[in-house]
Amino acid sequence: MTARETLAPQVASPAPEAEPESDSTGVPAGDGLRRSASWWLNLALRVGIAAVFLWAAVDKIAHPDRFADIITDYRILPACLVNPFAVVLPWVEIAVGLCLLLGLWLPASSLLATGMTVMFMIAITWALAQGYADLHCGCFTTSQEGRGEAWGLLWRDGILLAACAWLFWRTWRRPVCPAGSLR
Amino acid sequence: MMARLREASGEGLLGLAARCAVIVAVACVVAVGVNAARLGGLPLLPGEVPCPGVSRVLWGRFDHAEPKEARRLWQEASAAFVDARPHEEYIFNHIPGAVNLPYRKFSSSFAENESLLAPTGVVVIYGDGKPCGDHLRVAKLLAERGFTKIKLLDGGYPAWEAGGYPVQGGHARGETGVAP
Numbered sequence: 001m002t003a004r005e006t007l008a009p010q011v012a013s014p015a016p017e018a019e020p021e022s023d024s025t026g027v028p029a030g031d032g033l034r035r036s037a038s039w040w041l042n043l044a045l046r047v048g049i050a051a052v053f054l055w056a057a058v059d060k061i062a063h064p065d066r067f068a069d070i071i072t073d074y075r076i077l078p079a080c081l082v083n084p085f086a087v088v089l090p091w092v093e094i095a096v097g098l099c100l101l102l103g104l105w106l107p108a109s110s111l112l113a114t115g116m117t118v119m120f121m122i123a124i125t126w127a128l129a130q131g132y133a134d135l136h137c138g139c140f141t142t143s144q145e146g147r148g149e150a151w152g153l154l155w156r157d158g159i160l161l162a163a164c165a166w167l168f169w170r171t172w173r174r175p176v177c178p179a180g181s182l183r
Numbered sequence: 184m185m186a187r188l189r190e191a192s193g194e195g196l197l198g199l200a201a202r203c204a205v206i207v208a209v210a211c212v213v214a215v216g217v218n219a220a221r222l223g224g225l226p227l228l229p230g231e232v233p234c235p236g237v238s239r240v241l242w243g244r245f246d247h248a249e250p251k252e253a254r255r256l257w258q259e260a261s262a263a264f265v266d267a268r269p270h271e272e273y274i275f276n277h278i279p280g281a282v283n284l285p286y287r288k289f290s291s292s293f294a295e296n297e298s299l300l301a302p303t304g305v306v307v308i309y310g311d312g313k314p315c316g317d318h319l320r321v322a323k324l325l326a327e328r329g330f331t332k333i334k335l336l337d338g339g340y341p342a343w344e345a346g347g348y349p350v351q352g353g354h355a356r357g358e359t360g361v362a363p
Contacts, residue, residue, distance in 0.1 A: 064218070064225050068236030069320055079315070082235035083225040091214035095206045107195075108202035172199070 038170075045167045046100045049113055052160060053097035056140050060090035063142040070138035074123050075130065092116070100167075110168040117161040124153050234315035237323065245322055248334040250346045253307050256334075257348075262305035267321040268340065276352035278309065278343055286317035289324050302329040312339035 060067040068086035071077060077085060093116065099109035124137060128150045137153050218224040223238040232242045248256070256262040257278065264281035266273045273283040282299050284292045300306065306325060310318030322333050336343065344350055 061217075065223065065236045065238065065241075065323060068225060072235055072315075079235050080229035084227050086236070087218045087225055087227065088211050088214045091210040091217075092207055095210040095213075099206060105202045105206065108199055108206060111199065112203055112206060172195075 042167065042170055045163050046103065046106070049110070049160070049163055049167065050097040050100035053093040053100070053113060053116075057090040057093035057097065059141050060086070060138070061094075064090075066142035067138055070136050070142060073132070073136065074127055076123060076126055089116075106171040107168060110164055110171055114161065114164040114168055117157055117164055121154060121157045121161065124150055124157065128154075234319055237319065241323060241326060244326065244331070244333070245319075246332075246334045247337050248307055249337055250342045250348065253309075253334070253336050253343065254346065254348050256305065256307060262307045262334070263300050265300070265306055265308045265318075265321060265325070266340070267308055267310045267316070267318040272311070272340075274352060276344070276350050277340070279349050279351040281309075284321050284325075286320045286324075289321060293324075293328070300325075300330070303331065305332045305334060306330055307334045307336055309336035309343065310339045312341040 064083075064086050067090070068082050071082050071086055072079070092112070096109045096112045096116070099105050100113065120137075120139070132150070137150075139153065215227065218227065223240060225236070226232050226239055232239060234242075253262075253264075257264065257280070264278050266277045266281040266283045267286055268277075268283075269285050269287070270283055273281075273285070277283070282296045284296065308318045308322050308325070310316040310321075316339065318335060318339060322335060325333060338345075
């Protein structure tokens with residue numbers, strides 16, 4: 001063993017309790033492969049979920065009347081709430097999508113995304129229970145060609161729910177925010 | 184570490200709820216503003232328009248026809264009749280000469296029957312009698328395609344049949360009519 005090898009650990013050893021800093025993805029900004037994989041996974045989830053919500057909102061904003069008809073067909077809301085819901089929901093999707101895309105308020109936006117997905121799944125389950133198997137979910141298009149099989153919609157929303165809940169957990173479970181973060 | 188977690192969670196829950204509320208509030212403000220600015224914005228207060236999904240402007244463009252008036256138009260052959268019910272119900276019974284444009288298959292049905300309907304002529308649309316039923320949705324879709332003289336048959340097909348007016352189909356209870 002050389003003198004250099006003997007001295008090396010004393011010089012290079014890091015502080016054992018050092019907290020890694022967090023970036024806008026909510027993933028600890030450490031070093032090496034682990035940090036890289038987590039960072040990319042969260043970024044992919046953020047962008048993917050944001051794209052889903054932004055894409056879903058565009059046609060609803062363009063055709064709020066058709067979206068109101070679709071909401072009416074679920075027979076969940078009273079008639080007086082259908083129009084306000086049809087007008088506001090797409091803009092909540094836009095706001096959540098933009099927050100996720102830009103990395104702003106990630107726990108709040110991912111929690112809202114989770115909540116909306118749960119709401120969609122409850123609505124589809126309700127429609128299934130009522131016997132509306134050939135359902136126009138109003139998910140991505142308001143045109144009449146946009147019908148889908150309800151069980152397939154539930155599976156798709158289940159995957160989205162898992163992604164939203166995972167992102168919320170990853171961004172919320174870290175209790176300490178770095179100064180200046182918009183978390 | 185646990186103390187930091189408890190402290191952060193206590194503050195964070197309130198902060199999380201507040202941030203969620205801010206996101207939703209901003210979305211509400213933008214949504215209401217955009218809806219108010221657009222010509223075909225939906226009425227948000229109850230009672231402005233009796234059916235959801237119809238703007239004040241569009242609702243004002245639709246006329247209504249009592250069965251008696253519809254019968255007159257039918258006799259004079261001065262209007263085209265559109266049946267907005269599902270095809271099975273249309274086959275079962277319909278107003279003679281009516282074109283079937285089911286809401287759920289509107290695009291394909293309209294493409295098949297487009298030549299039978301003149302956008303500038305009077306079109307009487309009827310459904311299954313529900314005031315906010317499929318006939319209203321078909322009326323919206325026809326209005327989008329340039330039809331300007333749309334009349335909604337009050338009471339729909341049941342009111343027409345109850346009036347003893349001509350019907351056509353496999354199970355006609357009244358007079359078997361001939362298309363005007």
